Amino acid sequence: MEILRNLYRRRLRTGLxxxxxxxxxxxxxxxxxxxxxxxxxxxxxxxxFSHRIAVRSNGGALRLNLLTPEDIAALRQVPGVQEVETHIxxxxxxxAGFELAPRFLVGIDxxxxxxxxxxxxxxxxxxxxxxxxxKPGEHQVAVLGSAVARKMKLGVGDLLTTHGTRFxxxxxxxxxxxxxxxxxxxxxxxxxxxxxxxxDLLKSLNLASFVTNAYALVDPSQGDKITDIMASDLRRGFLxxxxxxxxxxxxxxxxxxxxxxxxxxxxxxxxxALSVINTMFIAVGERTREIGIKKAxxxxxxxxxxxxxxxxxxxxxxGGFLGVGLGALVIAGINWYTRDQGTPVxxxxxxxxxxxxxxxxxxxxVAGVLPALRAAKxxxxxxxxxx
Amino acid sequence: MLLEAEGVTKxxxxxxRALDGVSLRVGRGEFVGIMGRSGSGKSTLLHILGCLDRPxxxxxxxxxxxxxRLSDRFLPRLRLHKLGFVFQAHNLVPTLxxxxxxxxxxxxxxxxxxxxxxxxxAALSAVGLEDRMQHLPSQLSGGQQxxxxxxxxxxxxPALVLADEPTGALDTQTARELLALLRRLVSERGQxxxxxxxDPLVGRQCDRVITMEDGRVKEIPExxxxx
Numbered sequence: 001m002e003i004l005r006n007l008y009r010r011r012l013r014t015g016l017x018x019x020x021x022x023x024x025x026x027x028x029x030x031x032x033x034x035x036x037x038x039x040x041x042x043x044x045x046x047x048x049f050s051h052r053i054a055v056r057s058n059g060g061a062l063r064l065n066l067l068t069p070e071d072i073a074a075l076r077q078v079p080g081v082q083e084v085e086t087h088i089x090x091x092x093x094x095x096a097g098f099e100l101a102p103r104f105l106v107g108i109d110x111x112x113x114x115x116x117x118x119x120x121x122x123x124x125x126x127x128x129x130x131x132x133x134x135k136p137g138e139h140q141v142a143v144l145g146s147a148v149a150r151k152m153k154l155g156v157g158d159l160l161t162t163h164g165t166r167f168x169x170x171x172x173x174x175x176x177x178x179x180x181x182x183x184x185x186x187x188x189x190x191x192x193x194x195x196x197x198x199x200d201l202l203k204s205l206n207l208a209s210f211v212t213n214a215y216a217l218v219d220p221s222q223g224d225k226i227t228d229i230m231a232s233d234l235r236r237g238f239l240x241x242x243x244x245x246x247x248x249x250x251x252x253x254x255x256x257x258x259x260x261x262x263x264x265x266x267x268x269x270x271x272x273a274l275s276v277i278n279t280m281f282i283a284v285g286e287r288t289r290e291i292g293i294k295k296a297x298x299x300x301x302x303x304x305x306x307x308x309x310x311x312x313x314x315x316x317x318x319g320g321f322l323g324v325g326l327g328a329l330v331i332a333g334i335n336w337y338t339r340d341q342g343t344p345v346x347x348x349x350x351x352x353x354x355x356x357x358x359x360x361x362x363x364x365x366v367a368g369v370l371p372a373l374r375a376a377k378x379x380x381x382x383x384x385x386x387x
Numbered sequence: 388m389l390l391e392a393e394g395v396t397k398x399x400x401x402x403x404r405a406l407d408g409v410s411l412r413v414g415r416g417e418f419v420g421i422m423g424r425s426g427s428g429k430s431t432l433l434h435i436l437g438c439l440d441r442p443x444x445x446x447x448x449x450x451x452x453x454x455x456r457l458s459d460r461f462l463p464r465l466r467l468h469k470l471g472f473v474f475q476a477h478n479l480v481p482t483l484x485x486x487x488x489x490x491x492x493x494x495x496x497x498x499x500x501x502x503x504x505x506x507x508x509a510a511l512s513a514v515g516l517e518d519r520m521q522h523l524p525s526q527l528s529g530g531q532q533x534x535x536x537x538x539x540x541x542x543x544x545p546a547l548v549l550a551d552e553p554t555g556a557l558d559t560q561t562a563r564e565l566l567a568l569l570r571r572l573v574s575e576r577g578q579x580x581x582x583x584x585x586d587p588l589v590g591r592q593c594d595r596v597i598t599m600e601d602g603r604v605k606e607i608p609e610x611x612x613x614x
Contacts, residue, residue: 001487002482002487005482005483006482009482289477290480290481293474293478293479293480294491294495295439295463296437296439296466296472296474297466297467297472297491297539298463298464298466298467298468298470298492298495298543299463299495300460300463300464300495301463303495380439380440381434381439381440384439384474
């Protein structure tokens, strides 16, 4: 109570200090919210790729990055490969400029896709939230990622037009907060048709069957070994990415992001701590006589230190609380805006909120140390002479 | 003797000699005044007797404890258990209510909040402030503030109560009432009271008055106390 009353008595100064910390923590929360979202995409990618060796063709002289049925059959022959999942991937909207979360048209062979799902980890499986997968033999049908459905305001039964062709939406996937949210999944033959129609070269080649991406499903621990076998045994011209390589790349990206959060946290530390130190030093100066009285009564140094530290910790905590609150508002605002665009850009996770608040409280406590020590060292006789 | 000082000196930098061999003895239950002009060293003496300051030389003994030999760590504890203070004015912590101000020594004594509340309330009743317990110092008159300060000085049942110009900021009538109250309370509890003042009104209330001049005791009437 005494702490709050002391702070209330100097409410303008306290308020400004709290606001200073709040701004720092606000930056921390918003930056952290973005990092959490990107971390989640990366984690989703890691889970997805932990069981997969990604295979593409380097395209050779023609730059046709295609894999043929013979290539897929060769991949299946490699010992340790349980299944080979094939995709034809096209940008969903060829005229789209920069997209925060790019969207793709993904052509799958449904039986092949569902078999592959049983081999990949549960966290990498895709589930239909509304509607259902199409029936074998059905064409011009699509299952949408959640972000695509939201952005394009499409539901089961609606029509989606892409690459000049209409698809009937038969299902919408559960939100993964990861890459598949931006997918439109269609039958592989339909996707192949779109690709051939858009390219005279492909038309003239008259290829019977091809895909753009293949994923060899393997036991995660065998990933590197099998990738090496593929590299030495298969024909040249494959681009192979082992799960470990992808995990390493993801790890680097995560480290970079976490450094960015830490960076904004450090700015919060410097700005916030300085203003708390300043406020608390002024408070010590103003309350010299009060400290003298308390010491005369019998307060020990540690009693005085404890009182001042408690006060600066409360300032820090209030700043953290306000900062996380404002951060939540900003994040909600931006997400509301971008949700309309398809996908939330920021995620305020509980751990981020708890981190923000405890970080601010610890910051307040640390910033209070010097002023508290000065208060504790005051000579009671000199302090009592102050009026 | 409750309080004994022997050859107490206090030197400040630049050779200023604030106290120059002061010796005095105060018996248990005595009401003693220390008078003198400004700069005579009476406040310095009070600070040393109250263990707020250390002498440059000499000894001080309170209730049998040689306080001049205690380390800095033990002085706050000694003040907490054996001493009570009333200062001139602005005695109270402005952000605390009268009740919380009176509870302060008990808080530092780690008395449970419930017991502290009861004791502080009793101390405030004893000074006639039971209906002002939840008021902040700014909501109390000067006399009421000093009465709350007296309640705080007595709440930990100290053996020795020290006061520095307790009536300095009060009008004559209020000062008289306050002194009468102080006198009654300390004698009821058998406490020893030492007051620094230049107010003759205060002097007249004392059992005896020690007069100081230029850092020395000029006149010291015999202690009337038996022990």
